[in-house]
Amino acid sequence: MAIDPATVDAIDVHVHVEQDGHGCFALDQELLDASAAYFKADQDRTPTITSIAEHYRxxxxxxxxxxxxxxxxxxxPALSSEEIADRAAEHPDALIPFGSVDPHAGKAAVARARRLVTGHGVRGFKFHPSLQAFEPNDMRYYPLYEAIAELGVPALFHSGQTGIGAGLPGGRGIKLRYSNPMLLDDVAADHPDxxxxxxxxxxxxxxEAISMATHKANVHIDLSGWSPKYFPPQLVRAANSLLRRKVLFGSDFPVLTPDRWLADFENLDLKPEVRPLILKENAVRLLGLG
Structure with missing residues (x-):
């Protein structure tokens, strides 16, 4: 059962599950600590699916x-996207599950992506090129994109700086260049669906991100990971004009809470008609909830 948009005031399109029901974590302790320090996060860093649902409900x-x-x-070891989707299904009024597959798995990743949608009800996929250590425009991964397009669900890609590995020697080997959004311009052009x-x-x-979202109908931007008071001014201008129907509310919970994000969003100089688009209506359309 899909979320009824009439029952919620906003849709946060960027929420991390970092602990499963078995006490396993999405990252090792060094990376968890570095990320928490980067974001100055003093709240629970590893909420479970149930606690996330309660928080948002x-x-x-x-x-x-x-x-x-x-x-x-x-x-x-990764957390199970299958388990996340199945647990999220227990909270259909609050949670919308996305899946994640390791692109390096090749044909197995393609098959798993299909199973996640058809068997577990995921509504999209999350990729983090820097953390997953892959160049998104490498044609080895095109069959995966083709499958996701055929399944009719979106692909959400981390872009830009990351707090994971921040402050560690060599950033723990995590390469920022993999998250240059221009690598995804090739993907968007080659996979218009x-x-x-x-x-x-x-x-x-x-x-570069603003240019891509302006140029290509199939490219959108979520506003997660930064308090709105720190948004680059050109992003605010674009969200208020050309990209008003292409930008989405996202917090990056648990490192940034929706409470803090929304409080700072209130102070952005945005046209009144733009706010509901960013907070809910654009996500309703993108996720096919309307």
């Missing part, structure tokens, strides 16, 4: 939830 917000499947890039969401203000490549 209390605020009349729906949440898109996911993990990042990155064992090839991190050497750390694939809906792509560029996650976060794509600093230091914000202008």
């Amino acid at each position: 209390a605020r009349r917000i729906a949440a898109v939830v996911f993990t990042v499947d990155a064992p090839a890039g991190t050497g750390h 694939l809906t792509i969401v560029l996650a976060h203000p794509s600093v230091p490549w914000q202008d």
